[in-house]
Amino acid sequence: MARKVNVTIDRRGQVKADFVGxxxxxxxxxxxxxxxxxRHFGLHAVPASTVRKTAGEIxxxxxxxxxxxxxxxxxxxxxx
Amino acid sequence: MSHITTLxxxxxxxxxxxxxxxxxxxxxxxxxxxxxxxxAAELGGELTTNVRDYYGRRLRCDWGLATPDFGRGVGxxxxxxxxxxxxxxxxxxxxxxAIQRICDTITQSYTTLAVAEALRSLxxxxxxxxxxxxxxxxxxxVRGVL
Numbered sequence: 001m002a003r004k005v006n007v008t009i010d011r012r013g014q015v016k017a018d019f020v021g022x023x024x025x026x027x028x029x030x031x032x033x034x035x036x037x038x039r040h041f042g043l044h045a046v047p048a049s050t051v052r053k054t055a056g057e058i059x060x061x062x063x064x065x066x067x068x069x070x071x072x073x074x075x076x077x078x079x080x
Numbered sequence: 081m082s083h084i085t086t087l088x089x090x091x092x093x094x095x096x097x098x099x100x101x102x103x104x105x106x107x108x109x110x111x112x113x114x115x116x117x118x119x120a121a122e123l124g125g126e127l128t129t130n131v132r133d134y135y136g137r138r139l140r141c142d143w144g145l146a147t148p149d150f151g152r153g154v155g156x157x158x159x160x161x162x163x164x165x166x167x168x169x170x171x172x173x174x175x176x177x178a179i180q181r182i183c184d185t186i187t188q189s190y191t192t193l194a195v196a197e198a199l200r201s202l203x204x205x206x207x208x209x210x211x212x213x214x215x216x217x218x219x220x221x222v223r224g225v226l
Contacts, residue, residue: 003226005204007195011217013187015087015195027082030202035087037198040095042108042163043191045087052083061082 001062005034015045020061091190094163103160108190111197112165115190116143116156122185123147131155133170141168145186149178156186184217192220199224 004020017034019027031047038045053061096106103109120127125147130138132152141155155168167183196206204224211219 005199005224007199007222007224009188009191009195009220009222011184011188011219013089013184013191015089015191016084017087018084019082022082031083031085033202034198037201038089038194040107040201041111041194041197042091042093042095042106042165043194043198044090044092046089048086048088050083050085058082 003030005030089191091165091187091194092163093158093165097161097163103158103163106163107197108194109158111193112156112158112190113143115186115193116145118189118193119182119185120145122189123149123182125182128153131169134172139168145182147178147182150174150182154179154182154186188218188220192222195222 001021003022004018006018006020008016008018010016017031019030022030031050035045035047091108091112093103093106093108093112095108097103116127119125123145125145128144128146129142130140131144131146131154132138134152139155141157143156144153145156146153150169152170152174157166157168158164159166167186169179171179192208196208199206199222202224204226207223209221209223211221213219
């Protein structure tokens with residue numbers, strides 16, 4: 001599975017980064033690398049919240065379910 | 081494991097300063113120039129190097145952006161000693177929403193460019209997608225694939 005980072009930027013410039021397809025704790029190392037790279041390009045970013053994905057969400061990404069389809073997955077609603 | 085992280089951000093051009101060079105040599109300087117051009121194009125505005133106050137006096141800045149909604153313009157100033165980026169404007173008697181829209185557009189454009197450059201520097205292939213929401217405004221998705 002390809003490793004991806006999907007970054008959403010809202011109208012105020014606040015950022016949400018979704019790390020997809022990273023094995024183990026690699027996504028946290030990648031997150032640190034991204035923060036360092038952002039700083040180099042003049043964007044100081046401080047994590048406000050971090051949410052680990054459930055096994056069900058990761059599996060859904062692996063088999064390529066869309067966001068809407070994932071919404072319907074029972075494992076997603078049971079996370080909270 | 082994978083995760084989603086929400087980030088609070090602030091623009092500050094200090095990489096060059098920390099290396100003993102001038103702020104104009106910072107990798108963010110060109111991005112800021114590009115972000116100003118993008119914001120001007122989006123808002124139908126004009127780029128200048130000064131803005132006006134209520135009395136019509138001119139204030140010099142690194143970039144200024146005057147739009148049809150706010151003709152005095154919003155200035156962007158970069159501190160030569162700290163790299164802090166600030167907006168300068170005189171809002172007296174004006175529609176604050178028009179000013180906020182300019183500041184937000186500049187900030188969002190800069191953030192998008194910085195995220196894209198950061199991902200490229202980590203060897204990601206990058207593409208963009210825009211989403212417009214009637215209440216929450218424009219959201220930009222920057223997709224990086226390794």
